[in-house]
Amino acid sequence: QVQLQESGPGLVKPSETLSLTCAVSGYSISSGYYWGWIRQPPGKGLEWIGSIYHSGSTYYNPSLKSRVTISVDTSKNQFSLKLSSVTAADTAVYYCARLSSHYYMDVWGKGTTVTVSS
């Protein structure tokens, strides 16, 4: 059974960098699939942030591309998100997920809440 678990600080100061990690269990990242990050601001809808393949190739949301870096560590079977220069608008629940080649997300983490505030 594939499981994903997000971890990272729940509070980040404005202008700083948000850093989250998604630990994958029950499946080797090196075996395939894309792995991605999605966020959901309070009371709002889903927003895709970006995805990474085990080889390291990435796709980012054009509206966030200048501030986003997603990386993968196959030795630890995890992948990470960095979002720089955060503002209050980046306050959200952040989810990690596994993406198929047909772009659907079949396994999701439970999500972690990140608040941007001084």
Added chain:
Amino acid sequence: QSVLTQPPSVSAAPGQKVTISCSGSSSNIGNNYVSWYQQLPGTAPKLLIYDNNKRPSGIPDRFSGSKSGTSATLGITGLQTGDEADYYCGTWDSSLSEVFGTGTKVTVL
């Protein structure tokens, strides 16, 4: 800002049927598979439908999906109180990004 448009809410009595539309364009739905997700209150989204009309293992056949041109539809029959949730469509866009719908809240009257 979502590029896929869904109705904000739909409702029906228990046992009835609801349909949720998802409208896009040739840049996304028109040329790619559509998926649907159910998000129960306070929980992570869950895959309901993939590849336009396929159900993952464990998803009851009360849930169905279809696609025509640049629009897709999710149907829920035999509505139950446990189906009260937010529902999102999703697909790939030619801007090289995954896109989601605006979301629809299903209420069981």
